[in-house]
Amino acid sequence: MQRLKTRAQFQAVLAGATVARTAHFALHRCALDASASGAASLFPSDEVWLGAMVPKRWARRAVTRNAIKRQIYTVSAAPGVALPRAAHVVRLRAGFDRKVFVSASSDALKAAVRAELQQLLARAGRPAAPAPASSARASA
Numbered sequence: 001m002q003r004l005k006t007r008a009q010f011q012a013v014l015a016g017a018t019v020a021r022t023a024h025f026a027l028h029r030c031a032l033d034a035s036a037s038g039a040a041s042l043f044p045s046d047e048v049w050l051g052a053m054v055p056k057r058w059a060r061r062a063v064t065r066n067a068i069k070r071q072i073y074t075v076s077a078a079p080g081v082a083l084p085r086a087a088h089v090v091r092l093r094a095g096f097d098r099k100v101f102v103s104a105s106s107d108a109l110k111a112a113v114r115a116e117l118q119q120l121l122a123r124a125g126r127p128a129a130p131a132p133a134s135s136a137r138a139s140a
Contacts, residue, residue, distance in 0.1 A: 001077060002043075004051030004087065009042050013051065013089045020123035022116050024058075024094045027124050030087045042087075049087035050076055058095040063104040068092060068113055075117040082125060090120070 004010055016030035032043050043049055052072040054065040072090045076083065101109040 001083075002045060002047050002049045003073075004049055004089065006042075009049070009087065010051055010053065010089060012042055013049075013087045014091075016087075020120050021093075022120045022123070024092060024096065024113075024116055025120045026091045026093045027120055028089045028091065029084075029124075032086055046085055048083045048085055050083070051087075051089045053089055053091040055092060058092045061104040064096075064109070067105040067110060071110060071113045071117060075114055076121065081121050083121070090117070 004013065013028050013030040016028055018026050019029045020027040032046055032049075050073070052069045054068045054072075056065070059065045059068060075081065076088075076090070096109060096112065101112070103109065
């Protein structure tokens with residue numbers, strides 16, 4: 001698994017589709033096909049690429065931001081997780097309640113982040129939901 005490093009790589013992935021969401025995280029994906037404008041130059045190898053965005057707006061303390069990023073990379077590299085060959089960004093989109101998680105880097109916070117990331121990656125691995133039955137009847 002390769003890590004996203006440049007601003008252009010992050011911007012290219014964030015311009016792609018959001019494939020899964022949870023209460024605190026969103027997963028963005030960008031295909032690595034050659035038809036995408038400049039994708040070949042941004043992502044030189046055809047592997048899984050991953051980046052983590054943890055804005056200061058949602059995690060004020062650096063200790064918390066770094067702990068969340070470590071959890072993102074650890075959970076995504078776990079043996080049971082199979083991300084497709086594409087570029088991905090896991091983005092924190094809401095803050096964890098500081099009244100519940102008083103410590104900046106507690107075991108409880110790490111466990112909550114890990115559980116939600118596993119849920120996010122499981123949602124991303126599922127195929128898209130089938131079309132509603134009403135539209136299927138209309139076309140028949």
